[in-house]
C-alpha cells in the first residue's frame with residue numbers, strides 16, 4: 004500500500020472553463036491524493052510535466068477538440084507507456100467510445116465525484132485511510 | 145425515492161420554504177410595491193406596461209463555428225427558422241486571447257480553431273461572416289463577449305456597417321464585453337488586467353453615446369457568474385456590483401450624462417435555472433433593484449433611464465449529458481420562468497448542450513420551443529401573471545434583501561473588481577458547486593438521468609455536432625493574404641496610432657475603427673494590449 008499517489012490534471016484546450024477540473028481536483032485531494040494542476044497545457048507541456056513530477060495518473064479535462072486530447076495522451080504514453088489516464092469534460096458518446104477503445108477511462112459530465120475518486124483509487128492502487136470526522140459524504144473505506 | 149420525509153424544502157439558493165404562503169409573509173417594506181402596475185416604477189412587475197403585447201421577446205441564440213462562411217450559413221439558418229436577432233461567435237482560441245492563428249499557443253492545438261466560433265482575424269473575415277445579413281434592421285451581437293476582444297469585434301462590425309453605407313446612429317445591437325465571462329467564468333490564458341478592462345468598457349460606453357446611439361454598449365452577463373456557481377441572490381448582487389463599477393467610472397470621467405450611462409448599462413443578461421419560481425422572482429427583483437439603485441446612488445429620477453432590459457439564457461449547467469432529450473423539457477421550463485417574469489430577449493441552450501455546440505436540429509428545437517411559448521401557450525397575453533402571488537411576492541422581497549447584502553459584502557471587500565482580482569467571487573461559486581456535488585452524492589438533489597432514474601430506452605443516441613475541419617488552414621491562408629495585400633502604410637500608421645492612444649488616456653475606439661478599416665489584424669492589436677496593458681494575474685482557483 005502506497006502512502007499517496009500523485010495525479011496531474013491538465014486542460015488541453017485554451018478555453019477558460021475551470022470549474023470541472025477544480026472540483027475534481029478538490030474531490031481527489033479530499034480522498035488523499037496529491038493533485039498537481041497543470042492548467043492549460045500543450046502536449047509538450049503535459050509530457051514535460053509527467054516526466055518532471057513522477058505522476059501516478061494523468062487526468063485530462065477536455066474542453067476543445069478530441070484530436071488535441073488524443074495527441075496529448077499518445078505522446079504521454081510514448082514516455083510513460085504504463086501511465087493510467089482518466090479524462091472528463093466535453094466528450095460526446097462517439098468520442099467516449101473512441102477513447103475507451105484506447106484504454107482511457109472517461110468520466111463525462113454528470114459523473115459523481117465518488118465515481119471519479121473510486122476510479123482513481125482503482126487505477127493507482129492507492130486508497131487513503133478514512134479520516135476521522137470526515138464529513139465529505141464519500142465512502143473511502 | 146425523492147420524497148423522503150427528511151427532505152428539506154428550500155429554493156435552489158437555499159432560502160427555506162414554507163408549505164404555503166399568505167399575506168403576512170410579505171414584509172412590510174415591500175407591501176406598497178405589490179399594487180404598482182407593470183410599467184410603473186420600481187418595475188418589479190415589468191419594465192413596460194403592455195409587456196409582450198407591445199413587443200414579443202427576442203429569439204436570440206448563441207451560434208457560430210468554423211470559417212466565417214460556416215457561421216454565416218448557420219446564422220441564416222436560424223433567421224430562416226424564426227430567430228429575431230443573431231449572435232456572432234468568434235473563435236475563442238484566437239479572439240479571447242487576441243492571437244492570430246500563427247501564435248504558438250494556437251499552433252499547439254490547431255484542431256481547436258473554429259470549434260466554438262468562427263475565426264475572424266481582420267475586417268475581411270467579419271465582412272464574410274456578415275454577408276447578406278440584415279444588420280441595419282436586425283439586432284446583432286457582434287461578438288466581443290470577452291473584454292479585451294470587445295473593441296475589435298465592435299469596431300469590425302461597425303466598420304462593415306459603414307462600408308455598406310449604413311448610419312451608425314441607428315444601428316441596433318450589442319457586443320457584451322462581459323466581466324463575468326472574462327474574469328470569473330472562463331479565465332483565458334492571457335487577459336488585460338481588470339482596470340484596463342474597465343477603461344475599455346467606459347470607452348465603449350462613451351463612444352456609443354456619441355456615435356452608435358441605439359447600440360447596447362456593454363451587457364453585464366451575470367449568467368456567466370451564475371453558471372459558474374453563484375446562486376440567485378449572489379447573481380443579482382454581483383451584477384449590480386459590476387454595474388456600479390461602470391457607472392462610477394463614467395461619473396469620474398464626467399464625460400456624459402449619468403442617465404445615458406445608466407441606459408447604456410441597463411441591458412443585462414441573467415441565467416434562468418430550474419427553480420422556476422425562484423428564477424421568476426429573481427428577474428422581478430432585478431428590475432426593482434436597478435430602479436432603486438440608480439435613484440439612491442446616483443440621484444437618477446428619470447423613469448425611462450431606470451428600466452432594466454433583460455436578456456436571459458437557460459442554464460447550460462442544467463443540461464445533462466445523460467438522456468439528452470430530457471433537456472428539451474428542461475429548456476422549456478427554464479424559459480418559462482423568464483417569460484412569466486417579463487424578459488425582453490431569450491436564448492435556450494440546445495438539448496445537446498453537454499455534448500457539443502448545438503447541432504442544426506438542436507438549434508431548431510431551441511427556436512421552436514420559443515415559438516411554441518409565444519404562439520401556443522397564451523402566456524404572453526398578460527403582463528406579470530405571477531404578480532400578487534403571496535409566494536412570488538415574498539420570494540421577490542427575500543431575494544432583494546439577500547442580494548443587497550451580497551452587494552454590500554462585495555463593497556466591503558473592495559468592490560467587484562477587487563473580488564475578481566482576489567478570487568473571492570470565484571471562491572463563492574466554487575463552494576456552491578462543491579456543496580451541490582455533495583448534495584448529489586447524498587441524493588438530496590436528484591438530477592433525472594444523472595444520479596437517479598438512469599434507465600434509458602431511447603431508440604437512438606444523440607451524438608452532438610461535429611464542425612468543419614478546414615477552419616485553421618483557411619484562417620492561416622487568409623492571414624497571409626491580408627498581410628500581403630493590404631495597403632501597408634495606412635495599416636502601420638493605424639497600428640502605431642492605436643499604440644499611442646493605448647498608452648495615454650484617450651478613448652480607444654476611434655483609433656480601433658481606423659485600425660480595423662486599415663486591415664490591421666487581431667494578433668497585432670493583441671500585441672499592443674500585451675505590451676502596453678500587461679497581463680491579469682488570475683486567482684489560484686481558476687488554474
Ligand code: B12
Pocket residue numbers: 012017018019020021022023024026027061062063064065066067068089090091092093110111112113114115116119206233236240259260289290324325328329330331332367368369371372459460461462463464496497498499500501502
Ligand atoms: C458552466 C459552463 C460555462 C461557464 C464557465 C464555467 C467554468 N468556470 O468552468 C460559462 C457560462 C462562463 C461558460 C462560457 C463558455 N462556454 Co461553457 N459550458 C458550461 C457548461 C454548461 C457546464 C460545464 C461545467 O462547468 N459543468 C460542471 C462541471 C463540474 O462539469 P464538467 O466540467 O463536465 O466536469 C465533470 C466531468 O466532465 C468530469 N471531469 C471534468 N474534468 C475532468 C478531469 C478529470 C481528470 C476527470 C477524471 C474528470 C473530469 O468530472 C466532472 C464532474 O462530473 C458546459 C455544457 C455542459 N452542460 O457540460 C458548457 C460548454 C463546456 N461551454 C461551451 C462554450 C462554447 C462556451 C463559450 C465559448 C460560450 C460563449 N459563446 O460564450 C464560453 C467560453 C468562453 C471562453 N473564454 O472560454 C461548450 C464547449 C463546446 C466544445 N468544446 O465543443 C459547452 C460544451 C456548451 C455548448 N454545448 O456549447 N461555460
